[in-house]
Amino acid sequence: MKLLTGQLDCYTEFGFRTLLRKETLDNTGLARKLRKAGYTVEDAKEVVKMDSPLFVDLDAIPNAEPVFPPPPKHDETHPDWHDVPCKVFNSKTFTFEGVKQAQALTRSVEIKRGLPDSVLELGNSTPVEYQDILVQRIIKQAFLWDAYLDKLPKLRDLEIPQFTFRRDYGIPLNKRNETLLKNFLRLCESNQPELAVARAVGGEEELRVSLIKHGKPFQILVNPMLTLLAKEPLAPLASKDVTASLELPDIYPFLSNAGVVDQNIYKNGDRFAIKESSPFPYIHTAFFSHHIPGSHTHVHPRWNDERFSGTTLIYNFATALLMARRKYGNDVKGILPEPITTQTVHSTGQDFQFSIFQLNNVDVEEETSSAVKNIFWLTPKLKLFSTCKYEQGKEVFEGYNPEVFKILMGFYLNSSK
């Protein structure tokens, strides 16, 4: 049977509306006839309205839908708009010249390759019973055994850009790193019940530190995934007099704030959610998770190992500066009475990088600052394992590196006393 256009009308918007309009009662002309016969005819709606207790006037009910204020625009009407722009170093920014640029930005020098011996010895001193088995179990829990599945970010190969990879379901990178780091910390705590009482673990938050670099406002926004909090900051690991003779690297023709984008919308001052009155007011170690999809492979400009290390140093500097202001007040300037030390773990899940930063001098401006510089210790990117995945329904776990957890243990045991 051939469908008529009238039958298809209800599927189009215009046809549907015309059909709605047509649905009216036929005027039979009964009212006119009744009036002629001498009866009074009234509207049925008025009768129902008066008598029926169930009658509800739908038009009289006020609109109960929630009304939300419109989000602020990214222009001069924004409440956080400033006429003077600020260079904001956020979690997606990196230093183009790597560690050298980060050194120039933080005015810090390296006195020894790798981590200090005292920290490395601490890591080997008190191993947990069945340490390597437990660590491998934690890795498998984070990478393989987690029941939560989500759509993973898009994959791309620059050599075959036309190829669309299969969009897999798996454990999200953010969640994967969180379970890994939290369980590592729990394993450290289990061996040291006395230290575990003296420490606290803070959740994910946004730290903000503002300073002045090259005569312009500069801000570092960092999001540590976990923070290990202590009652007192760490003791210094080296004397500050060593740094006076050492020189900063030359990054000509760049300035140290190269590539950091100017923003007019920003917030003034510092931000740290833990209050000063808290029993654990100081950051001992900050754990950062790098999970920007495609950052090392197909997004321009790309990250690499050198740029990754540069950001590790800047994150560590930001926490150290925040702790110095916590201890000596916001107006602290110049050389500190006692240096402040903080530790940082920067991880992509598979790769781990460790750094320690000793803040001797708060003033990082080239012209006004004295000869005393800050000190940092930095490891290269260390692989926790080489492969950890399912292959044809079977678990494949290869190339476990036990050194990573030992360094993490050393970081945990490192204390002021």
Next chain:
Amino acid sequence: MLVNRGLLSLLQNDFKSVLTLSGKSLARTAPLTVTPIRTRWNDTNLEVPKPGSGYYRRTVHYPEKYTLEPIPTTNLGGRDPKTGRVVVGTLGGGMKHPFLWVDYKRHVPEGAPPLVEKVLEIIPEPNRTAHVALVGSGENVRYIIATENMKPGDLITTSSEITRSAVRAKEGDAYPLGSLAPGIKVCCVEIRPGAGGFFARAAGTSCTIVRKHDNRVVVMVPNKHEMSFDHRCMAVVGRVSNAIHSSIPVGSANRLRQLGNRPRSGLWQRKTGYHGRKIRAIPPCKEMSVNVPEPPTKIRMTLQDFPYHKP
């Protein structure tokens, strides 16, 4: 009675345009803009551009501030964005790549010291034939067109000074045409001072400086024509990168579609004088004016001022 509908619509449209006129005289300051109503049946007042009149692959939506992040684009598929009509029939489809904002302006203000920049990376960019270089100096980082032998770690300079004797130019440096010696190969040559590089931006192309005479420099552009530029026009020394691009075959019909080109007709056609070696002499040297040429004013003839039709 039959009415010629096309004529009627023409008359109506004319009537509308007459109403929009402000003064009585024919000479107007601003050209009249007729916005054609794009319908399926209406092809009156449609000014469709001809092939070769513009760029119909994509429009790029440049933001106000320079960014390193990829910027949004719309693919046109050979269509004119105003009228929606096909202008170039061989474009359409293909992969959409992230578009990088390439800075064509290698400038320093007059009297300022030369700018030294460091090359950080050389990046192949699929939206264009040439490679792109990530360079920076001071606080700023930007993308420019890479020359043939540019490599990471190089220092390139940009100077605005017009020297008495020709400078010893290094590849990748940018100088005004007046301070470069004749015979040198250059790329990214400006049409007029401050306009940004225009000639020789594609892979492997270059211009050659032929001769100089009082504030003018004659340059042979990639299509072998000679053009005379102002001596302040900037040019980058060297040849554009990715010179082997022209010798790489497309490979397959499928690859042609990935690159955003539509299939050819397949009909064998006799070659004409357009192809091959040219027997005629090259045209005389064309002089590029310093001032921006004004677009010609459009005059629309109406019956408004016709004396016998006045009431």
